[in-house]
Amino acid sequence: MENSKAYSYNEAFESALKYFDGDELAARVWVNKYAMKDSFGNIFEKNPVETHWRIANEIARIEQKYKNPVSAQQIFELLDHFRYIIPAGSPMTGIGNDHQAASLSNCFVIGLDGDADSYGAIMRIDEEQVQLMKRRGGVGHDLSHIRPAGSPVNNSALTSTGLVPFMERYSNSTREVAQDGRRGALMLSVSIQHPDSEAFIDAKMTEGKVTGANVSVKIDDAFMQAVVEDWPYMQQYPVNSEHPFVKRTVSARELWAKIVHNAWQSAEPGVLFWDTILKESIPDCYADLGFRTVSTNPCGEIPLCPYDSCRLLSINLYSYVNDPFTDHASFDFDKFKEHVKLAQRMMDDIVDLEMEKIDLIMRKIEQDPQSAEVKSVEYHLWEKIKKKSGQGRRTGVGITAEGDMLAALGLRYGTQEATDFSVLVHQTLALNAYRSSVTMAQERGAFEIFDAKREEHNPFLLRIKAVDSQLYDDIRQYGRRNIACLTIAPTGTTSLMTQTTSGIEPVFMPVYKRRRKVNPNDADVRVDFVDEVGDSFEEYIVYHSKFLTWMQVNGYDADKKYSQEEIDALVEKSPYHRATANDVDWLMKVKMQGAIQKWVDHSISVTVNLPNDVDEALVNRLYVEAWKSGCKGCTIYRDGSRSGVMIPVSKKGKKKEDEKKPELAPCHHPEVTEVRPKELECDVVRFQNNKEKWVAFVGLLNGYPYEIFTGLQDDEEGIMLPKSVTKGKIIKRVNEDGTKRYDFQFENKRGYKTTVEGLSEKFNPEYWNYAKLISGVLRYRMPIEHVIKLVGQLQLQSENINTWKIGVERALKKYVSDGTAAKGQQCPSCGQEALVYQEGCLICTNCGASRCG
Incomplete structure (x- = not known):
């Protein structure tokens, strides 16, 4: 039964803090991202115990549909304290949460067959991308179908603009979508065969361009061979046509050098070794039935066909080490095997739960007030996703804490000994996940389109045959419940709750x-x-x-x-x-990825972290080694090559840019909209917070709110500011130790400049955290009316009219353009959704009522 009791943020945080033994970061991550909430931000779980019981009860409900059901208690014990099995973000937040109509899938790929390069098809993909992102999904799609620049088109434009303008369009759409406090995630890919691939590779080198997407190039073996041998390479459009109407010959080595340089310079593009992906892919045995892989999700760990999706779950490898960090430490393979089988079973149950969620989403679309014409695209999109998910029942069982597991066993990450042991663990995982899928095929039925004959030459299944011929024979006889089972995804924030290293990565510091x-x-x-x-x-x-x-x-x-x-x-x-991430043997890390990839049927998200002073020759060597080692993809990050990414502490003790746990997120690539100028124009807005007088400083970039600070005014511990001051500047300063502070400077009537130092230090800590959240969404250009709505949903202790958040709302309303609709808000007088902003006030265009509060 769903919990209907709401908790304040502080109640949930304090309870979670005890659960995590005082780990503030883990507690805040759980409250902010994973506690069950409704669409207004109300919190309905007090600590992760309630989260785990919510998930366990729902999975156990599905189990009751099948033979030999697993109990809720058994499932809870696997989830408790994030010890063994950790569902990824979308399943963790969505399972059992009927407050929001959101998908349980972490990953989607979309794409249209036929005349997919028409303007209508390109716009359709844009709309489908946004519809999925609003349901919390990360999306990938390929651009190889778009005709190259200069190609003739049958409209008034006469010739095509090529790929890059559409990259920017899709990127901007991503930036418009807010997903429970995070930005949407997008992967754009293109074949190296495409004549515009060089423009694609260069697109993100211009600062501020395509900042809402990760980009990766699909590289075939013929291109890599041409690079090695210094042969010319033929590009064409359409890329897979036997009769292309555009052909051009390029120097493979020169184009490769550009990929290497850009990756060295800016960490993108990533590379996808596409022939390896297709050759190894089991779903591509069913390519003619709609399972032809075309792109990957934003992190690259799930190559997918159009309209397929995947849900993710990770197993905490550290928890299987007995007597960690002792000379008699050992790995409990027996327990691990049993838990892998249960994890695969839980993943299949989550497929059923996703089908229920899709039905809920489709019912909501039917009930929405828009016309059938407006709703049809979204409704048809989910019909396609439901069909594909039901046909293949794809799952994504993965791992986390690989780095801590190796350390606990006394093995140094990056050595051959450690790599050999990791390969053994991942082979064990693969065999037992597939054994579980076969058992479920016997109990529940194989996935809908299973055909043993189609799969008989697949390299991954042949490796299973070589080490476990009985399992291979059982697959052929009984089938599998799931078309593909495994992945290794980044586990960023969930690893903060397991309090371990993330995914397959070594410790950062x-x-x-x-x-x-x-x-x-x-x-x-x-x-x-x-x-x-x-x-x-x-x-x-x-x-x-x-x-x-x-x-x-x-x-x-x-x-x-x-x-x-x-x-x-x-x-x-x-x-x-x-x-650590910055001092492992980089070449060995790539070889380790390739060796483990042999036992992962999807792919692996991993980033090779390099110090700032490495040259491009090393990046070249690592990419080539990744191809030769059998990796399906590779991403390089050179320290300092991308603004907005964590800078590590040196041994001299320089301060990190962020106080949070250091973490490189290969999935979302955090980037700011612009590099913040040293000085920003600032408006000063005064307001009451209960009986206290407060002041807000709104930093402006090109006249648009970019950040906000608030503090007590005219108090011994507050901000002393003349009442005549309404404007000034916010100045960013860097202290000697690398820490940042923000000062406010204004000019008095006599022309003297006065500085108020350390705005952030004037904050109540709770208000400071909320102001950082608001500043974050402002910097990503969330529309002001949506920011104001977000502020109104913040859960603060006092709900009086003179509260901090009301003051912040008032401060922001002055920047709303007149006539902007307040979507989803009803007029309290006439009940109509006819409210618009006029000079910072809400005015009802139906009855004339004013809401200036």
């Missing part, structure tokens, strides 16, 4: 240093650093959770204040030494 501001006059305060304005800071150490476990197991005092030299010595003694 085992130890890092932070600073907190202190009062030097307080007793027992140690001042480690004083900035240029005289503020005092105390330094403290933050340990990666499992590095802390290693310290405790090996008798090191985690409460001791260590010097930098002592910390360096500790790391050198640990199994994390020379095994």
Whole structure:
């Protein structure tokens, strides 16, 4: 039964904080992203125990439809404390949540057959992309069907504009969609055969272009061979036609050099080794039945055919290490095998739950007030997705904590010994997931279009035959429940809750240093650093959770204040030494990915992190090695090559750009809309917060709100500001230790400039977090009316009219263009959805009522 009791943010956070043993970041991640909410942000779960029971009860309900059902208690024990099995974000938030009509699928690919390069088809893809993103899905689609620039077209334009303008269109559509506080995710791909592929490769090199999409090039073996041998390469359009009407010969090596340079310079494009993907793909054995792979999801770990989708789940490998970080540590393969079988079973149950969600989405579309013509595209889209999902029942069982598992066993990530052990673990996972899928085929029936004859030459299944001939024979006799089963996805925020390394990646940093501001006059305060304005800071150490476990197991005092030299010595003694994201053997990491790929039927999302000073020759070598090793794709990130991505701490103790756990997200590639200027014009807006007087500073970029700060005014601890001040500048400053602060500077009547220092330090911590959220969506150009609606949904303790959030709403309303509709809001007087903004007020165009609150 669904929980109807709502909790405040603080109630949920405090309860989750206890659950996570004081890990604030894990607690905030759960509350912000995974606690059950309605579309207004009301929270209906107090801690992850309730989340896990919600999921367990729903999966157990599906289990009751089939033979030998697994109980809710068994499922809960696998989920509890994120110890063994962790559903990915969409299943975790959506299962059992009837407050929102959202999909459980993490990944979608779309695409049209036939005349797919027509303007109508291109617009249809744009609309389908947005419709999926609003349901929380990441989307990928291929652009190889669009005719190259200069090609004749049958309309008034006469010739095609080529790929790049449509890349920008799809990118902008992504940026318009908000998904529960996160931006939509898009993958755009193109074949290297396409005559416009060079323009595609260069598209993101212009700052501010195509910032809403990841881009990857589909590279075939013929091109790679031409690169190695320095042969010319033939491009054509249509790319797969026997009678193309556009042909051009290019230097494969020169085009490859451009790919390498751009990846070195900006971390994109990624590369997809397309012949490897198609050759290895089991679903492509059914290509003529609609399962021809055309692109990947935004992170690259799920190659998909049009209108197929996949749900993801990961297994926490660290939890199968007995006696971790001791000389007798061992991996519990027996427990692991049983849990893999259950994980695959749970994934199949989630396919059934997704079918229910799709039915719910389609019913909602039918009930929406729009005309049938408007609704038809979205309705037909979900019909196609439901059909494809039902035919293949594709699943995505993966792993997390690979780096911590190896360290706990005393194996150094990036060595041959560690790679060999990882391959054994992934082979075990593959065999037991496929065994589970065969068992379910016997109990529940094989996937709809299973045909053993079609699959008999598939390389992945032949590898299964070589190590387990009985399993292979059983697949041929009974079929499988699922057309494909496995993946390795990035587990970014879920790994914060497992308190482990993410996915297949090594640890980012085992130890890092932070600073907190202190009062030097307080007793027992140690001042480690004083900035240029005289503020005092105390330094403290933050340990990666499992590095802390290693310290405790090996008798090191985690409460001791260590010097930098002592910390360096500790790391050198640990199994994390020379095994972090930035100092592993990069070539060995690529080879490890290729070796593990042999036992993953979909793909692997992994990023090779490189220091800033590496040259392009190394990037070239890594990409070529990835191809030769059997990787299906590869992404390179050179430290500092992309603005907006975390910069690690050096041994000299320079401050990280963000206080959060360091994490490179290969999936979403966080980028800001523009590089923030050092100075921004600023409007000053005053308001009441209960009985307190507050002031808001709204930073403007090109006249558009870009960030917001608030604080108490005219108080000993607040902001002293003359009432005549209505404008000024917000100035971003970087302290000596690398930390940032934001100052407000204004000019008085006599022309003297006065500076209010450290705006963020004037915040109540809760308001500060909300203001960061608001600033984040402003920077991604969410329409102001939607930002105002978001502010109105924030869960603060006081709901009086004179609250902080009402003040912020008032501050933002002045930037809403007159006549903008307040969608979804009804007039309190006449009940009509006829409210528009006029000079910051809500005016009803039906009855004339005004809502200026």
